[in-house]
Amino acid sequence: MPTKEVMDSAKAKMDSVVENLEKEFSTIRAGQANPKVLDKIQVDYYGAMTQLNQLASISVSEARVLVIAPYDGSALKAIEKSIIASDIGINPNNDGTAIRLVFPQLTEERRKDLVKQVSKYGEEAKVGIRNVRRDAVDKFKAMKKKSEITEDDLKDCEKEIQKLTDKGIEKIDAVCKAKEKEIMTV
Secondary structure, eight states: OOOHHHHHHHHHHHHHHHHHHHHHTTTTTOSSSGGGGGGTTTEEETTTTHHHHHHHEEEETTTTTEEEEEEGGGHHHHHHHHHHSSSOOOOOOOOOOOEEOOOOOOHHHHHHHHHHHHHHHHHHHHHHHHHHHHHHHHHHHHHHEEEEEEEEHHHHHHHHHHHHHHHHHHHHHHHHHHHHHHOOOO
């Protein structure tokens, strides 16, 4: 039955939206050192833009300190320059062999800004889920128009896709609530 394929595709896309949101949240720092905040940083390494995690080992030495040890010592300056140019807001300390990133305690104001950012990402993810629903409903209506499904089948499919949408939005709300709690915990 073609409606099952549309449902399965919509469910997979909705799950993907939630996964992408979780990945996005992993890059938001909440006071403690997390190597994932460096995932988006690209370094100009001999003319090629390269992911930072491919050029260096990144480890957490203390609760709020990340140590970046490049595999090639000559890349140290380029890594430092890329971190400064990034938007993570932490100044790197270069000791000649490694770079240390000390994460400051978050101020109340910064925590509130991060919570707003989390809410914004959550809303964008909800829009993504609703777009998936709209596309699926459009496919069902096209099937109805071609007489592949009946009016009753169309109504059932719309109810089913709405249930999937509601579940996806509940997941997003839960992920957002958990991240906000993590950020606001001092």
